[in-house]
Amino acid sequence: MYNSIISLNNITKKFGKQTVLRNVNFQVPSGRIIGLIGPSGAGKSTIIKIILGMEIPDRGVTTIFNQKMPNRKLLGRIGYMAQSDALYEQLTGRENLQFYADMKEIKGRVAQEQIEHVSSVVDLVKDLDKRVSGYSGGMKRRLSLAIALLGSNQILILDEPTVGVDPALRRKIWWELQNLRNQGTTILVTTHVMDEAELTDDVALLLGGQIIAYNDPSSLKQAYQVNSIEDVFLKAEAQQNENNIYR
Numbered sequence: 003m004y005n006s007i008i009s010l011n012n013i014t015k016k017f018g019k020q021t022v023l024r025n026v027n028f029q030v031p032s033g034r035i036i037g038l039i040g041p042s043g044a045g046k047s048t049i050i051k052i053i054l055g056m057e058i059p060d061r062g063v064t065t066i067f068n069q070k071m072p073n074r075k076l077l078g079r080i081g082y083m084a085q086s087d088a089l090y091e092q093l094t095g096r097e098n099l100q101f102y103a104d105m106k107e108i109k110g111r112v113a114q115e116q117i118e119h120v121s122s123v124v125d126l127v128k129d130l131d132k133r134v135s136g137y138s139g140g141m142k143r144r145l146s147l148a149i150a151l152l153g154s155n156q157i158l159i160l161d162e163p164t165v166g167v168d169p170a171l172r173r174k175i176w177w178e179l180q181n182l183r184n185q186g187t188t189i190l191v192t193t194h195v196m197d198e199a200e201l202t203d204d205v206a207l208l209l210g211g212q213i214i215a216y217n218d219p220s221s222l223k224q225a226y227q228v229n230s231i232e233d234v235f236l237k238a239e240a241q242q243n244e245n246n247i248y249r
């Protein structure tokens with residue numbers, strides 16, 4: 003049994019007439035890496051935004067550390083990487099990191115050491131003094147990830163952190179995430195890269211507005227009688243489509 007650190011209870015979210023989340027219950031246990039997967043438009047980012055209090059659900063309650071969101075004090079304990087980058091284009095990578103370190107009240111030598119560390123994790127050390135306006139899309143994603151990693155976060159929430167990242171660096175980033183998990187950080191990560199889902203402790207599969215499966219990768223593969231999380235995903239999606247046809 004694990005303590006749940008993030009808890010979504012009976013969450014329903016609509017945008018106009020479209021119901022994106024239907025009565026979702028989702029508990030994120032402490033000290034684990036949870037992968038949230040689902041087709042494009044399934045509502046993964048919406049779940050993340052509801053967790054962070056950036057979207058308000060139509061029904062249901064979300065808590066982090068047993069407290070309701072939004073809550074500014076709690077945000078200081080959470081590292082968040084959004085799907086779109088919130089970077090200052092006219093500043094350098096280092097200046098962006100410095101700005102966010104200040105926001106997180108990380109000061110002096112500790113800030114400098116952390117900036118060095120997080121930029122090395124995402125392989126940006128040599129580009130740190132270039133302006134962000136000259137960065138490629140992938141470099142901007144990496145800088146956003148470095149920013150999310152700043153500080154001693156109890157929770158990391160990462161929306162597609164490895165888009166535009168090559169396989170070798172992706173491996174390095176996952177090594178860092180597992181390292182942070184081993185030190186007690188709880189990590190919720192959305193991904194389209196099914197190989198990455200294999201590296202998580204548990205995978206939640208979001209389909210048709212609901213979490214239809216949630217278990218560790220090997221149990222999921224066993225339940226669906228397939229050899230990869232990609233095949234779990236494809237089989238679940240095919241089953242869902244079949245159900246929709248006969249409905």
Ligand SMILES: Nc1ncnc2c1ncn2[C@@H]1O[C@H](COP(=O)(O)OP(=O)(O)OP(=O)(O)O)[C@@H](O)[C@H]1O
Pocket residue numbers: 017022040041042043044045046047048049085
């Ligand atoms: N602010 C909004 N207003 C209207 N519709 C929205 C809004 N935010 C999300 N949606 C819709 O809700 C659905 C879920 O979007 P969301 O971004 O959560 O999906 P996702 O699973 O994260 O997709 P992707 O993998 O492509 O990032 C989509 O159909 C999207 O168009």
